[in-house]
Amino acid sequence: MTTTIYVPIDSAATSVGANAVAKAIVAEATKRNLEIKLVRNGSRGLLWLEPLVEVETVEGRVGYGPVTAADVAALFDSDFLTGAANAYSVGLVDEIPWLADQQRVTFARVGVIDPLDIKDYEAHGGLAGLRTAIALDQSAIVEEVLASGLRGRGGAGFPAGIKWRTVMETSADQKYVCCNADEGDSGTFADRMLMEGDPFTLIEGMTIAGIAGGATKGLIYIRSEYPDAIATMNAALLNAREYGMLGTDVLGSGKTFDISVRVGAGSYVCGEETAMLESLEGKRGMVRAKPPIPALQGLFGKPTIVNNVLTLASVPMIMAQGAAAYQALGSDRSRGTQVFQLAGNIARGGIVERAFGISLQELVQTYGGGTRSGRPVRSVQVGGPLGAYFPADGLEVAMDYEALLAAGGMLGHGGVVVFDDSVDMAQQARFAMEFCAKESCGKCTPCRVGSVRGVEVIDKVINNIDRTENLELLNDLCDLMTDGSLCAMGGLTPMPVLSALRQFPEDFQK
C-alpha cells in the first residue's frame, strides 16, 4: 500500500530544513523498500512546528514536528507511516486546538493541497467561485463583493467592491487588475504563504476581478525578497493557462484574461499602490498624488483595480459560498475574516485566520503562548513598521479596523510582532525613523527630511540633550509628517514613534 506523506515546500519550512527532511524521507523509504507518495504542500501555518511532516491515515492526517533530517530514521523505526504516536507526534493536525479553533476561509486550502496541482485545487472547492462569476453579469459580481463587506487587506481597508464598480463603470480600451504582492511589512507573511501554498486561489480571484471590471490583463507585483513565491506563481500561471483557466477563453466562457508576474527591486514604498503602479511602469517607485484615483487612471493611465493578495484571494470563497456567509463573520464594519500573522519573539507563531473582533490578548497569549524566549511580553507592534506599539497590559483591544484606530493603532496587513522585556523601546522608535529615512521615496519633504531629523532628535532625547525642548520638537515633527506626507510612509511613521514614547517613556530617559 502506498502511504502519502506531506512535507511543506513553503519557504518558512524550508528555511528550517524541510527540503533535507523530504530528501531523507525518500531515501529512507527506498532503503526500507516502502512505497510512499511524497507531496510538497504549503505550510499549515503552525510555524513553530516546522518542518511539520504529515502522514495520511484512515483517521486523517497525523502530524510530526518539528522534524530534522537526522530524526527521519527514528520516525520510520517508530512506525510513523501508520500514524503511530512517538516523541515527534502532534496527533491529527486538523484537531490541534490552535488550528481547529480558526475560521479558515482565505487560507482554507493552504497547507492542505499540492500547490501546483490544479485537480487537487478543484477537488478542494477551487474554481467554483470563478464558475459562479462567469454565469453572472459584471454588475452582479460587483454587487456580491460589495454585499460581502470585503475591505482592502493591504492596510487601507477600502471597500473592494467600490473600486471594482468604479473600474467597471469607466470605459477604456484597456483596463488592468494589479495585485499588490509587495508584502514589505515586518511581521507579515500571509501573502507569501498564500502564493506558495495556494497560488490558484489568487489567480482565480484576479480573474474574477478582471471579468467584473472588464479588464483583460492582470499583473502581480511580487517583491524580490520572495524568490520561492515568484517561482511558484510563475509555475501556477503556466498550469492555469494550460488548463484553460486563463487565456482567450477562460473556462470556456469566451472571456479573455491573462496574468504576468513582475518582480520588485527592494523598495518598501513600492507597496503603496501608486508607487507600485509607477514601478510596474518601469519607473522609480515615487508616490503619485491622488486624485486621480487608480480606478480611473491607474497603470499607464488606464482604469486599474489595485488590490492586495489577501483581498483578491478572498473573492473566490465569497463567490462560491455567497456574500452572506462571508458578511456573517466579523464585527461592526469589519466583515469576514482576517489572516493574522503572529511573529517576532513568540512561542507559537504562524497564521491565525479568525473573524474580525478577536482580541490582541487572545492572539498573543492564547494562540501565541507568550514569548519564545520565555521572558515576559513587554510590547506588541501591530500592523507592520508603521503600526503602533501596545504595552503588555494594553492588549485587550479588538482586532478590527475601527477598534484599532480608536485605540491609537491600525490593523495594517494584520501582522503582530511580539517583543520580550529585553526590548529598548527608544531604539525601536529610533528605528522607525531610520527605516523611513532609508525607504522614503523622497517626494514629500516632511518624510524625506523629517525622518532624518527624527533620528537626530530621538538621539538627543536619549542622550538627555535639551530633553524638554527636543521632546516638543519631536512631537511637532511627528505632526508635520502626519499632515504633510502624501502616503502612509511619512504619514504613519510617527505612529510607532509616538506610541513608544507614550507607552514606554522610561526607555527614553536613561
Place this chain on the structure above:
Amino acid sequence: MAYAVAPWSLDAGQAVLELLPTDERIILPALQAVQHGFGYVPKEAVALIANSLNVSVADVHGVLTYYHELRTTAPAPITVAICVAEACQATGARELVAHVGANLAPVGGRSDDGQVDVVEVFCLGNCALGPAALINERLVGRLTPKSLESALADTRAAL
C-alpha cells in the same frame, strides 16, 4: 543576489535586451534583466538601455539609483542578506549583525577572502522563525551565529 553570470559585453547586453517581452521593454525590467544576466549593471549598459528603449540616460540612471537591489559593481559569489526588520530584531537580529560584522564583514561590506557580501534587508517574510537571512536565493531561519556560519559553509562548499 549572486548566481552563475555571463561576462559583460555590449553584444551580450544587447542580446539580453532583445529577449525582453514587448510589455517588459521598460526601464526597470530591462535593468533587472541585465543584472540577472551579468550580476550587476555595468556603466555601459545604462546608455545601451536608454538607446534601446528610446528614453534618456538620466531616466535609466534615475531608476538604477532608486532601487536598493540594483547594483553597479560585480557582487561576490555569495550574498548574505540579513533581515534587520522589527520581527527579527525581536529575536536577536541586532546581535546576529554584530557577530557577522565582527567575524565576516559589516553590513555593506565584503569578507576578506572576497567570497561573501553582507547586506541588510527589511523583511524576508519569515517573521515567526527569525532571525532570518537569504543566502543567495536560499532562505534560512531560526538563525544563531553558529547556524548562519554553517549555512554559509554549505554554500561555500557548493560553489
